[in-house]
Amino acid sequence: MEARQLTDVADTATAGLDDVIEVGGLRQRYGGFEAVRDVSFTVARGEIFALLGTNGAGKTTTTEVLEGFRPASGGTVRVLGLDPEPAAPAMMAGESPLTARERDALALAAQGAQAGEIAAALHLTEGTVRNYLSAAITKLGAPNRITAIRVAQEKGWL
Structure with a gap:
């Protein structure tokens, strides 16, 4: 091609x-x-x-x-x-790769909120919250939620 x-x-x-x-x-x-x-x-x-x-x-x-x-x-x-x-x-260099929803879900998780609490706060289903958190973890190259929160905070994205 x-x-x-x-x-x-x-x-x-x-x-x-x-x-x-x-x-x-x-x-x-x-x-x-x-x-x-x-x-x-x-x-x-x-x-x-x-x-x-x-x-x-x-x-x-x-x-x-x-x-x-x-x-x-x-x-x-x-x-x-x-x-x-x-x-x-190239498009993401220096910019946050997180969508607004991923950032919101990760920020609430950083405050200690569980999936059900995040879902209620953002008016989403728990499954959708888990999808957003998983996407954030993947985009940040983190092995888990805690590391993703740390990476996002260090880069100023949270």
Whole structure:
């Protein structure tokens, strides 16, 4: 596959790309939990597309993979004909990799709150809170919640 740098979505027409987003068999695991399982779709140039689902369905994880902020555990992803993952480190240099929800959940965990208390405070389900905490731990390269809190505090993200 030939990789071409595109600077504008309008360039996709001249580059011969009918689909600006291609996802095939996308999988994302957090330890033993599979947050995204075998998701496939395409988005055509000019098409309006939405990801809909309940809390914890994998919408945010899928979006973060498309943005290059999270590597896929499996499957293929192409945005404008390119793999978005290699761009992630440059985009996140010096910036917090945490989403607002991940940061909120981690900040409450830093205060000693348990998943149920965090869920109540943020109006989420406990499963969604666990997903946010797991994502924060993964993004910070930490082996556990305590280390993730320490890393985020040291970098000024909490």
